[in-house]
Amino acid sequence: MGQADRAYLASKGFSTILEHGADFIAHRLAPAHPVKDGRQTPWKGHPVFVAQHATGTCCRSCLEKWHGFGKGQALSAQQQTYVLAVIAEWLHREEKRL
Structure with a gap:
């Protein structure tokens, strides 16, 4: 996670970032057939996006491959709570890393 994402996380607070994450999951990942699946999660611009790519929770293909959640x-x-918990754990570890 880069400095800009760390600063954003620090300024917004962990609970707000996780609220954003829950919203991203519900709208971009949870539908059976997400719009632009495989390309719905940007690589940067929010700490949750970075966490999703780092944890294999960025698209339905990665969820299937790394977490066993089938497509369709x-x-x-x-399952959404699980995905958010995985993201939260990664963010906590990243916060402590530097």
Whole structure:
């Protein structure tokens, strides 16, 4: 995670960043057939985006490959909570790293 993302995380606070993450997951990842699947998550511009690529939670193909969540079926609330927890853990580790 770069300096700009670290600064954004520090200025907004962890809970706000995770609210953003929950929204990103619900709208960009959870549908059975997300719009632009495989390209819906930018590589930069928000700490959650960086975390998604680092944790294999960026698209339905990566979710299937790394987390076993099959394509073509909407993510359940429990699965969305899991994805957010994976992202949160990565962000916590990154915060402590430097």
